[in-house]
Amino acid sequence: MSHIWPYLPARAVNITSLVEFDRLASDALSSLHPRGFSWRVHRVDLRERDSVLRSLDLSEAIFIDCQYSQHGRELVQATGGLCMSSGEELPFTTGERSLYTPEELYEGIRAQGYEQVPDAKIYAYSQQHTAPAALNPEDAMARTLHDHHVGQALISEVYEGVFKDSPLIGVMGGHAMRRGSREYAQTVELGQLITRAGYGVATGGGPGAMEAANAGAWLAGYEQKDLNLALEMLAEQPDAIHQRTGWARTALAVKDRFPSSQQSLGVPTWFYGHEPPNLFATKIAKFFANSIREAILLEQSNGGLIVLPGSAGTVQEIFQDACENYYATGARVVPMVLFGREYWTRTLPVWPLLQALAADRVMGEKIALVDTAAEAMEFISSMSTLRRRTRW
Incomplete structure (x- = not known):
């Protein structure tokens, strides 16, 4: 059994280098519908890739701790991609709780973008530990207790x-x-x-x-x-x-x-x-x-x-x-x-x-x-x- 199940999609594509990004982007751009399907891009320097980002549908992609040109982040977000920063602290509770409310998950949405609300931050956290060695027991226990x-x-x-x-x-x-x-x-x-x-x-x-x-x-x-x-x-x-x-x-x-x-x-x-x-x-x-x-x-x-x-x-x-x-x-x-x-x-x-x-x-x-x-x-x-x- 995969160490990352059940927290990540089975077909998630984890990209941790510019070489991997370029190869997958090239494959995507040669297809009828060029998209970054289930891409999880971690800490990749994309400052020279504006033309690629502009050409891809990134609505099912998430970019964590990446670097961008002046307009790169806007290009990702324009097609629905999420640009997030990782955090060391858990963005969710692991003890007894009531059900979520829209006000809790979308706190701050009236004044700032979706990327800054708790729902997006928890999603970004859930995508950080993509390699089996990175998913430590404490993290797995936290998610299990939450659910x-x-x-x-x-x-x-x-x-x-x-x-x-x-x-x-x-x-x-x-x-x-x-x-x-x-x-x-x-x-x-x-x-x-x-x-x-x-x-x-x-x-x-x-x-x-x-x-x-x-x-x-x-x-x-x-x-x-x-x-x-x-x-x-x-x-x-x-x-x-x-x-x-x-x-x-x-x-x-x-x-x-x-x-x-x-x-x-x-x-x-x-x-x-x-x-x-x-x-x-x-x-x-x-x-x-x-x-x-x-x-x-x-x-x-x-x-x-x-x-x-x-x-x-x-x-x-x-x-x-x-x-x-x-x-x-x-x-x-x-x-x-x-x-x-x-x-x-x-x-x-x-x-x-x-x-x-x-x-x-x-x-x-x-x-x-x-x-x-x-x-x-x-x-x-x-x-x-x-x-x-x-x-x-």
Whole structure:
């Protein structure tokens, strides 16, 4: 087993010299879509590489303690790359704690860029120890303790806190869904309907479809004219990856304009740290280990699962939950709704396989394929809910 699992992406590319950077940049520039996919660039002198930085998509790259020309840092940030400095002290706590809030993770965002807020600093820290020899036991223990306490705080909120009387409906979908799109507006409507029906919204906590569902929960008490204005405001900064600071500030502007007491859950991860957490989830359980994050999000979606169009990660979530339902009995089978007939039957034909898997099983009566938020909620509301397990 890799010494860096599970804190770094399995395909992370660690670059520690200019020679390595030049070789990988040359390979990237010869491809159809030149990008620094999962690059982790450590302490490399890039002062003579402005032309290369200008030509690459660095939205999934992070640069730690690197040197730049006068405009080099701006070139990296213009395509969504993160330029960070390492710190010797832990930027997170390892003792008992409550769940994160947007205010905690984005402290200072009104006055400074995303790179300076705690969320970005923790992400940078998580990427510092990339070689097996550098990941010392103290560091590994700190992350493990952090994830343990965040997990305990999440369980407490579900069983004893703000969600104890609101079965959670997990809304799954990709981060690529853009503000201003029809799909984004539909997902906001879905979040509204879930909340108005007395359920809690739970998402992966990131941008795109996840943000839209959490935003719908936040705006559940507002009329359509207010919702339209909120969507217009958000659409002014649609890109969460390339314009993280502006993207976050527009969400704050919407929250300031439309205050809310509605609660919803986000469960993001620094494993995909280039995707910033959305600011509409009021309770945030952010983990270092993505495997823990995925399992606990699906496990605590005790009211059902609604799956919006997404790619590989979303498909994985569908069948991870379907596996639990396949072997579950009676009321412990949680309803699952796939949202988007065309997408789930033709673009990614998951629905036929899910139907075949569910044939002659209890789960066969608890799966549905729909095209509207109203249809999704009508199906979910027709099912009885039962927590998947008892309180620890």
